[in-house]
């Protein structure tokens with residue numbers, strides 16, 4: 001039995017990871033440590049809340065005492081650090097909390113793990129720490145000269161991609177905080193031999209994503225016949241990663257990735273934002289048969305400050321070393337995602353009304 005301490009496990013990717021691991025492996029225990037900010041939603045985990053292999057701990061990754069206590073009590077073999085402030089627009093409005101949570105929270109996690117895992121002889125046993133990072137640390141790529149109608153490069157062989165060796169060049173306060181966190185993780189590995197590995201993923205989508213992010217926002221607004229706000233000309237390109245594919249990559253890198261290394265996760269699902277919005281309109285109108293869901297809902301709004309133009313990942317290293325590749329093409333993943341949102345109106349209603357925040361009180365306060 002291996003124990004995973006997962007931080008931010010009530011968030012979008014973290015909760016998908018908890019569900020994925022418990023589904024995939026019989027011999028794992030998961031301890032989910034989450035501060036339950038606006039983005040943390042324990043309703044994502046109702047299906048496992050009574051599973052004896054799962055434990056929730058309400059704690060902040062910046063809290064030395066609380067984190068040391070969780071580690072002492074549960075003795076995790078692996079720590080996977082998902083917890084973060086994750087929304088770029090919020091970081092532009094309020095950068096301080098991003099430095100606090102993403103940088104200082106990560107440093108606290110590293111300190112607590114290092115103290116608990118140090119065997120006194122300069123080693124850390126078989127423990128492993130994985131930092132969940134982002135492709136945004138690499139900055140922005142130019143749109144290639146020739147693109148397909150969906151925004152993907154027409155000549156992928158001769159196109160620039162983010163590689164693990166690409167210089168770090170963050171632009172937003174969010175990506176600056178994630179870059180700093182990655183550099184602390186690297187420094188702990190290089191200085192103390194701390195057993196850490198870093199993954200950097202592209203834009204995730206799938207079930208349980210908070211509807212402030214592009215895909216769930218568009219699905220939600222389309223269903224309600226609300227405007228679909230698209231930044232600028234809509235030609236910014238992101239490399240879309242279905243969340244289960246990401247969870248699989250984290251599982252593989254946590255177990256078999258080389259310590260001290262970075263692994264890019266994503267790849268070859270580059271699509272322009274306007275294409276994303278149009279495919280969502282087409283699919284939602286097909287499923288609901290609602291003629292009011294149409295491209296007339298699209299509304300171009302003033303571009304985000306410092307908006308990166310294109311992200312595109314080359315996942316060659318993780319493919320060559322661990323055999324991982326992104327299994328879900330965007331066109332398949334988006335259909336699954338839209339169906340999930342349509343099949344779970346209660347989840348959407350609770351999130352959009354704020355009712356999800358009472359869930360912890362109801363379910364856990366008296367436990």
Ligand code: NAD
Nearest residue numbers: 008010011012013035036037039040060061083084134204
């Ligand atoms: P999210 O915002 O959905 O979830 C973040 C979770 O962290 C929430 O449950 C929140 O309550 C928790 N949290 C926040 N501050 C905390 C603190 N101080 N202590 C403990 N818990 C805290 O984020 P997400 O989209 O699931 O992203 C998870 C990780 O993946 C983040 O590190 C993010 O930077 C990274 N990432 C996300 C994407 C993406 O497309 N969503 C892409 C690249 C990288």
